Amino acid sequence: MNKPYFQLGDWRRNVLLMAAAASLGIGLPACSGNSDSNSDYAKTEGDWTNGNNDTYSEGVVTEMTEVEPGKWKITAERPAGKEQVAAVLKHFDGKVDTLQGEALQKQMQDYSRRYPENRVAGTGLMDVLMWGGIGYMAGRFLTPNLGAYSNPGLVQQNNAWRSRVAQERSQGRGFFGRGFTGGRTSPTGGIRPSTSVTRNTGFGSSRSSIRSSAPAGRSSGFGSRGGRGFGG
Amino acid sequence: MIKLLPLSGDVSPAVRGLGWDWALEDACQNYVAREAMQLPERSADALLQATDTLYDMLVQCIPDPIPDDLLRLLAVPENLWAAVRHSWNDDRHWHLYGRFDLAETPDGPKLLEFNADTATSLPETAVVQWASLVAANQAADDRQVNGLFEGLQNQLAQWLELNSDLEPSLLLVHLPDSAEDAANCAVVAEAAVEAGFEQVHICAVDAMQISVQGQDRGAWAEVEPSQWQRFPFVFKLVPWEILADEEPELTADITQLLQSRDLIIANPAYTLLFQSKGILAWLWQNFPHHPLLLEASLQDLPGHYVRKPLLGREGQNVTEINNGQAGETIEGEFADQPQVRQRFAELPQDAQGRRYQAGVFWAGAACAIGFRRDAGFITNLSEFVPHIVA
Numbered sequence: 271m272n273k274p275y276f277q278l279g280d281w282r283r284n285v286l287l288m289a290a291a292a293s294l295g296i297g298l299p300a301c302s303g304n305s306d307s308n309s310d311y312a313k314t315e316g317d318w319t320n321g322n323n324d325t326y327s328e329g330v331v332t333e334m335t336e337v338e339p340g341k342w343k344i345t346a347e348r349p350a351g352k353e354q355v356a357a358v359l360k361h362f363d364g365k366v367d368t369l370q371g372e373a374l375q376k377q378m379q380d381y382s383r384r385y386p387e388n389r390v391a392g393t394g395l396m397d398v399l400m401w402g403g404i405g406y407m408a409g410r411f412l413t414p415n416l417g418a419y420s421n422p423g424l425v426q427q428n429n430a431w432r433s434r435v436a437q438e439r440s441q442g443r444g445f446f447g448r449g450f451t452g453g454r455t456s457p458t459g460g461i462r463p464s465t466s467v468t469r470n471t472g473f474g475s476s477r478s479s480i481r482s483s484a485p486a487g488r489s490s491g492f493g494s495r496g497g498r499g500f501g502g
Numbered sequence: 503m504i505k506l507l508p509l510s511g512d513v514s515p516a517v518r519g520l521g522w523d524w525a526l527e528d529a530c531q532n533y534v535a536r537e538a539m540q541l542p543e544r545s546a547d548a549l550l551q552a553t554d555t556l557y558d559m560l561v562q563c564i565p566d567p568i569p570d571d572l573l574r575l576l577a578v579p580e581n582l583w584a585a586v587r588h589s590w591n592d593d594r595h596w597h598l599y600g601r602f603d604l605a606e607t608p609d610g611p612k613l614l615e616f617n618a619d620t621a622t623s624l625p626e627t628a629v630v631q632w633a634s635l636v637a638a639n640q641a642a643d644d645r646q647v648n649g650l651f652e653g654l655q656n657q658l659a660q661w662l663e664l665n666s667d668l669e670p671s672l673l674l675v676h677l678p679d680s681a682e683d684a685a686n687c688a689v690v691a692e693a694a695v696e697a698g699f700e701q702v703h704i705c706a707v708d709a710m711q712i713s714v715q716g717q718d719r720g721a722w723a724e725v726e727p728s729q730w731q732r733f734p735f736v737f738k739l740v741p742w743e744i745l746a747d748e749e750p751e752l753t754a755d756i757t758q759l760l761q762s763r764d765l766i767i768a769n770p771a772y773t774l775l776f777q778s779k780g781i782l783a784w785l786w787q788n789f790p791h792h793p794l795l796l797e798a799s800l801q802d803l804p805g806h807y808v809r810k811p812l813l814g815r816e817g818q819n820v821t822e823i824n825n826g827q828a829g830e831t832i833e834g835e836f837a838d839q840p841q842v843r844q845r846f847a848e849l850p851q852d853a854q855g856r857r858y859q860a861g862v863f864w865a866g867a868a869c870a871i872g873f874r875r876d877a878g879f880i881t882n883l884s885e886f887v888p889h890i891v892a
Binding site: 489 | 702
């Protein structure tokens with residue numbers, strides 16, 4: 271018999287728990303480690319629930335894995351709550367930590383100063399992170415680079431999220447993460463956006479399993495059932 | 503007596519963060535209880551062991567080849583017989599998961615029924631019950647029986663490997679306008695990505711286009727405006743018998759695609775054998791007086807029993823009967839179906855007299871437990887109760 275007993279603290283084991291943890295403020299710098307920082311937590315919490323509408327309505331949690339020493343891939347990515355931005359880092363030696371808040375912001379600022387455009391062939395932690403959902407929110411690219419991901423399904427899965435971010439960007443909303451410093455007036459949290467990055471995703475271009483119109487065939491008409499599910 | 507632990511804290515940010523607002527909507531205000539059930543490890547072990555044993559018994563009790571009489575007895579619609587037999591005979595049709603509803607009685611766990619085809623409450627079991635405890639600041643080393651996501655991931659990886667000749671694209675479909683069913687699909691989709699599927703797409707079943715013509719044979723969906731994609735793998739949160747009954751032509755087309763390997767569907771059509779409550783009578787006949795079973799028959803029983811339609815869902819049309827007198831009943835749309843009779847089993851209660859039913863998820867093996875509670879029969883509207891291993 272299996273013994274599928276899991277400790278509550280073992281939440282990095284899957285991407286849904288990571289996203290839920292981020293939404294509950296677990297692992298974020300203001301409340302990590304000890305409970306004495308609860309007052310800081312409350313203060314930060316107050317800040318981002320004040321209903322600031324100038325920033326994106328959603329955030330993102332990215333899981334990155336060091337598949338070979340120094341070579342990183344994005345292995346999971348989930349939309350998260352407003353201003354909830356974090357990267358869970360699974361190091362080659364098995365160590366897991368979380369990059370977020372001011373530390374994340376500073377690394378992104380440094381990278382964007384050093385590289386006006388994301389490095390296409392880079393495999394370092396920040397090279398790959400900037401190609402993920404976090405970099406997208408900071409305006410670092412328009413078309414995802416599949417090479418940064420361990421599989422293209424991860425990119426496909428968040429198409430809807432990316433289009434919501436793009437739409438909000440066009441409405442003037444900007445990037446800001448919980449624990450970031452500075453005001454929300456900069457649209458990218460002090461990180462320099464890229465000016466010209468466009469890349470082909472390579473998705474769908476050569477597959478015979480793609481059509482521009484519906485194939486001749488049949489579909490169901492359950493819509494008339496009255497709008498309820500029927501699971502058990 | 504069920505022991506409860508009050509939960510402080512607010513789980514709603516986690517639920518909203520995942521886009522599962524349906525679990526918090528007014529109509530479902532108390533859907534996730536603000537208490538946790540304290541589940542002794544011994545009880546949890548017994549539930550998990552029972553689940554593994556029951557699944558083995560289910561597989562054992564289906565004769566090979568499957569006789570017509572059994573399909574009739576289980577009320578499997580005739581237009582699904584070919585798909586049921588085909589999927590049963592070909593192991594690449596993989597049963598991903600199901601949920602056993604069990605009663606914990608003084609004589610140990612007893613099978614109430616098995617939701618083999620379209621079991622829901624995946625988000626509650628996999629995430630919300632965990633988040634409820636974390637939001638309440640329960641200790642990090644407190645434990646929960648919750649390997650559902652990992653179980654699904656393993657099963658999806660196995661399904662993918664068994665069908666490595668097919669392009670690894672998975673379409674997940676649900677009945678229209680159900681945010682809850684869409685969220686259940688989303689959990690499976692996440693697990694599928696982790697399992698190695700390169701493309702996953704979720705939509706209402708009506709948006710899936712089935713073609714049986716030439717080069718276009720397969721299941722299609724519009725993944726972006728003016729971009730239609732063919733999906734060899736389909737996960738459907740649509741009951742097989744409802745598909746067969748309401749969409750017979752579509753069912754015929756799907757069956758043809760299954761047979762020509764243009765399409766593979768989970769859960770497979772054969773899960774309807776286990777989903778039918780007729781299986782309860784069949785199990786009792788094959789394993790009479792087995793300690794995990796309640797006496798069941800397609801004829802009336804003496805004494806105290808429950809009568810339920812063979813292919814009913816969500817507890818509809820379930821009636822309690824005591825010495826020939828009908829007691830509590832739930833209204834529904836399945837009254838015309840043949841019915842199974844099952845010996846009444848009392849569920850364990852808390853101090854307020856609410857009854858608790860265990861839902862044990864099977865995904866290759868028993869992998870997670872969730873509880874529902876209600877003053878009367880347990881239905882899809884009954885409160886979901888997180889648990890903590892005591």
